[in-house]
Amino acid sequence: MVEQGTLNPKVEGSSPSWPILTMKNYTFIEHTADIGIRLKAKTLKELFKNTALAIFEIMAQKKPSAVNRQPQVKKIILKQKAQDLDELFINWLNELLSLSSAKGLIFYDFKIHKLDKNSLEAEAYGENINTYKVNTEIKAATYHALRIEDKGDFWQAEVIFDV
Amino acid sequence: MSDIWQGPLEKIDDYRWRIPKSYKAGMRVDGIIYADEKLLKDIRKDKAPEQVANVAFMPGIVKASLAMPDIHWGYGPSIGAVFATDISKDGIITPAGVGFDINCGVRLLKTNFQYDEIKDKIEDLIYVLFDMVPAGVGSKGEIRVSEKEEREILIKGARWAVEKGYGTEEDLECTEEYGAMEGADPLAVSSRAYERGKAQSGTLGSGNHFLEIQVIDQLYNQELCDEFGLTLGQITIMIHSGSRGFGYQICDDYTRSMIHCLTKYNIHVPDRQLACAPFNSPEGKAYFSAMKCAANYAWNNRQCLMYLVRKGFEKVFGISWEKMGMYLIYDVAHNIAKIEKHTVNAKETTLCVHRKGATRAFGPQHPALPPRYKKTGQPVIIPGDMGRNSYLLVGTQKAMEETFGSTCHGAGRVKSRTAATKSINVDILLKELKAKGIIVKASGKGTIVEEAPQAYKDVNEVVDVVHNAGISKRVCRMRPLGVIKG
Numbered sequence: 001m002v003e004q005g006t007l008n009p010k011v012e013g014s015s016p017s018w019p020i021l022t023m024k025n026y027t028f029i030e031h032t033a034d035i036g037i038r039l040k041a042k043t044l045k046e047l048f049k050n051t052a053l054a055i056f057e058i059m060a061q062k063k064p065s066a067v068n069r070q071p072q073v074k075k076i077i078l079k080q081k082a083q084d085l086d087e088l089f090i091n092w093l094n095e096l097l098s099l100s101s102a103k104g105l106i107f108y109d110f111k112i113h114k115l116d117k118n119s120l121e122a123e124a125y126g127e128n129i130n131t132y133k134v135n136t137e138i139k140a141a142t143y144h145a146l147r148i149e150d151k152g153d154f155w156q157a158e159v160i161f162d163v
Numbered sequence: 164m165s166d167i168w169q170g171p172l173e174k175i176d177d178y179r180w181r182i183p184k185s186y187k188a189g190m191r192v193d194g195i196i197y198a199d200e201k202l203l204k205d206i207r208k209d210k211a212p213e214q215v216a217n218v219a220f221m222p223g224i225v226k227a228s229l230a231m232p233d234i235h236w237g238y239g240p241s242i243g244a245v246f247a248t249d250i251s252k253d254g255i256i257t258p259a260g261v262g263f264d265i266n267c268g269v270r271l272l273k274t275n276f277q278y279d280e281i282k283d284k285i286e287d288l289i290y291v292l293f294d295m296v297p298a299g300v301g302s303k304g305e306i307r308v309s310e311k312e313e314r315e316i317l318i319k320g321a322r323w324a325v326e327k328g329y330g331t332e333e334d335l336e337c338t339e340e341y342g343a344m345e346g347a348d349p350l351a352v353s354s355r356a357y358e359r360g361k362a363q364s365g366t367l368g369s370g371n372h373f374l375e376i377q378v379i380d381q382l383y384n385q386e387l388c389d390e391f392g393l394t395l396g397q398i399t400i401m402i403h404s405g406s407r408g409f410g411y412q413i414c415d416d417y418t419r420s421m422i423h424c425l426t427k428y429n430i431h432v433p434d435r436q437l438a439c440a441p442f443n444s445p446e447g448k449a450y451f452s453a454m455k456c457a458a459n460y461a462w463n464n465r466q467c468l469m470y471l472v473r474k475g476f477e478k479v480f481g482i483s484w485e486k487m488g489m490y491l492i493y494d495v496a497h498n499i500a501k502i503e504k505h506t507v508n509a510k511e512t513t514l515c516v517h518r519k520g521a522t523r524a525f526g527p528q529h530p531a532l533p534p535r536y537k538k539t540g541q542p543v544i545i546p547g548d549m550g551r552n553s554y555l556l557v558g559t560q561k562a563m564e565e566t567f568g569s570t571c572h573g574a575g576r577v578k579s580r581t582a583a584t585k586s587i588n589v590d591i592l593l594k595e596l597k598a599k600g601i602i603v604k605a606s607g608k609g610t611i612v613e614e615a616p617q618a619y620k621d622v623n624e625v626v627d628v629v630h631n632a633g634i635s636k637r638v639c640r641m642r643p644l645g646v647i648k649g
Contacts, residue, residue: 028581032209032236035580086435087422094415101408102358135609136580137368139263139411143422143435144238145210160238162263163580 026054029158035138036145036160045112047148047155048089048120052096052110055161059136060106066131074105076124085117085148089157092120093141099124106132138163168207170216172196178632182216182228189431190219196230197571199628205577205620209236211243217433218246222441223254225507225514229566231521232628233575233620237262239436242520242576245569247505250442250515255430256451257439258421260517261500263414265454266461267372267405268496269544270338270469271555273391274476275488276398278378278644284479285376286602289645292475293604296374296468298367298649313361314349320459321466321494329470336533338494339523342462344501348452353416356453360409360460367404367468371573371614372649373546374472375401377553377641387557387638390539391492399641400489401553402468403546405498410457417450442515451500451515458499465494492555493542497522497572505567516567524558524570524635543635547574547622549603549614549646550596554626554637561633570635574622583618584609605648614648 029036037054041047078095082088096107105126114121139162147158172180175195180203182194194215198206206212211234218228218240225247234243239259248254281288308316316323321342324330335342367374377399382388393399406413421438424430424446430439440446469491473484480487500517507514525531525541532541540557547553551574562568578586589608592615596603605611623640630637 030579030582032211032579033242033576034236034238083423091419094419098355098359098412098415101411102355133607135607136613140415142238143438146435162238 026050029160031160034160035136035163036158038156038158040154040156042154044155045115047157048092048115049110049112051089051093051157051159052107052124055093055097055138055141056100056107059138060129060132060134063131063133069131071127071131074103074126076103076126078120078122078124080120082118086143086146088117088120089148089159090141090143090146092122093159096124097138097140100126100129104129136163168210168212170212172203172207172212178628182212184219187216187433189433190216191221191224192219192227194219194228194230196234197628197632197634198232198234199624202232202620202624202628206234211236211241214239214241214434215244217437218244218260220432221246221248221255221257221437221439222430223248223250223252225249225512229569231569231571232625233520233571233573235575235577237519239434240517240519243571244519245517245521245566247514247516247567248442249507249512250502251513253441254515255439256442256447256500256515257437257517258414258417258450258454259436259438260519261414261454262498262519263411264405264498265410265413265457266496267498268339268461268465268494269401269403269546270465270494271492271542271544272400272469272472272489273393273492274398274400278396278398281398285645288376288475288479289602289604289647291479292374292472293647295471295475296367296647298606298647308361310357310361313357316463317349317352317456317459318347319343319463321462323463324466324470330466334466334469334491336535337491338462338466339496340462342466342494343459344455346452347455347459349456351449351453352456353412356409356412356416359412360407363407363409363464366407366464367647367649368407372404373549374403374468374647375549375553375643376645377401377643379639380552380642381640383637383639387539387636391542391555391638393555393639400472401544401546401641402465402472404461404465404468406457406461407464409460413453413457417446417453420446421450454500458496461496462494493536493544495522495542495544503567505563514567516569518569520572521569522572523568524556524562524566525568526558526560526563529558529563529568540636543570545571545573545622545626548616548619549643549648550599550601550616551622551642553641553643554622555639555641556626556629556635556637559633559636562635566634570629571625574619574625576618577620578618580613580618583615584612587612587615587617601643602645603648604646610648
């Protein structure tokens, strides 16, 4: 474990669709070739959302020149089905990575409307990738050493990304 | 760093170590790691050996689950993994044995230039090439293609670029599979993959991908150097790239479908990322057809990149690339699955050979080689990190016998990206490289640090092992002069 990442806590712009991000933490897990992270969250929905937020924070930061500009928000509706929670989690993250690449978007907020271990319905809010400085390409989330655990009063996930 | 791996590694000889199949119930064959004692210490430091054992569970696996000396911890199989399944006996194919960046690979060009002739032009060349070659995450290319053309690329591979005037027939002869695998089926590719791939032809990408101007600094085999037309001090160029978002999407699409195949075909593997299907099942065939599309996309991509490099040199020197002798030596894939014939238990057997971070290294006279390389054996190109060396090797008969005609693919990481980012100062690193005569241009400073020499094993040690083990033979060594990173 090396360092803490903090998701952008600041809210810029005044559009009503611009989300309020709360401060969340994740830690990096040492992995020789790829990037692994560990997260905690109060609920499963929050765990799904925070992992997605972490991915895009690792990938890109908003360009200083774009920080105070009114964002051009693009909303995408996602529906995912899976046999179990692990598969749902990986499918959710990989669908976001795929959409980000195909549509040229960086996602900065998510609303998860429905989530059980076999299905998910959510909205992802993205901005044009040109308003971001992209640091790292994350190719995909993997099942390797994946752990999603209900710890009683919180949920914890460990996931390794191919970079 | 993680705990030291405590499993068994029995010494076979100075360069091979066995994980016996008795290590874990479910292993069908032994694991064999190619390494010397020094490299083995690093290899034990992460979970790569456990991954070698996990691959031994794959249905239909023959001989052994192999790992090359640049092995490091990946997902599913380790990076540096080579394994083959008997497709006549329910042998499987797995996207995890290829990786997300399908047909990530390297090509090496020679030139007529000697270092002394162009040493003052290296910086100009790097700046011109950095302008011409789109690099970085999600970079888009100047070579724009329609959807119809994209489908053609998936079938024709590098031939598409040659027909467009971006290369020659000779380039195709000097490319693994002549630049395209037969049987690519564009209908096996999702619309999302098309969407991700359409703007990325002729782009370098990011991460460990690079374009390098190099000088040959050591010859190992004069006869082979003569065959390849290579001399000490000669300038070479290396291009390392893959299938970009197109390949990632195919891997993602088919990993999704193959997760369900584990239940459907009653396959037990210790890591879900090893999701697979029998090669001859509908899912296995569909993945292989789609994988070929991505492989062909990547060969076309590297062909387009080489075209841009030739153009860049023409711009700087004002003479044609032919006059500068910018001929392709060879292009190799190091993330791929192939159907090949190899001898198993003294019988010729048709296998699905997976190479994930490993290079094909066919020996002399192999039918897959073009006439010009029948005598030498297949050229094998091994990129190192940006501060040390790269190599040209050739394949050997011993590789055919021991490793399904395979060898290492590079240096292999030894330090995580996060650890590299934390411990390395980019400005100091750039100064150190400059002092060694290496100019680096990158689309972001983050990549330079993540890819710093300290994050990698010494490629010289890795190549020593494959040479001494006899699974490939050293021809010559290059050192970098100018590097463009994505």
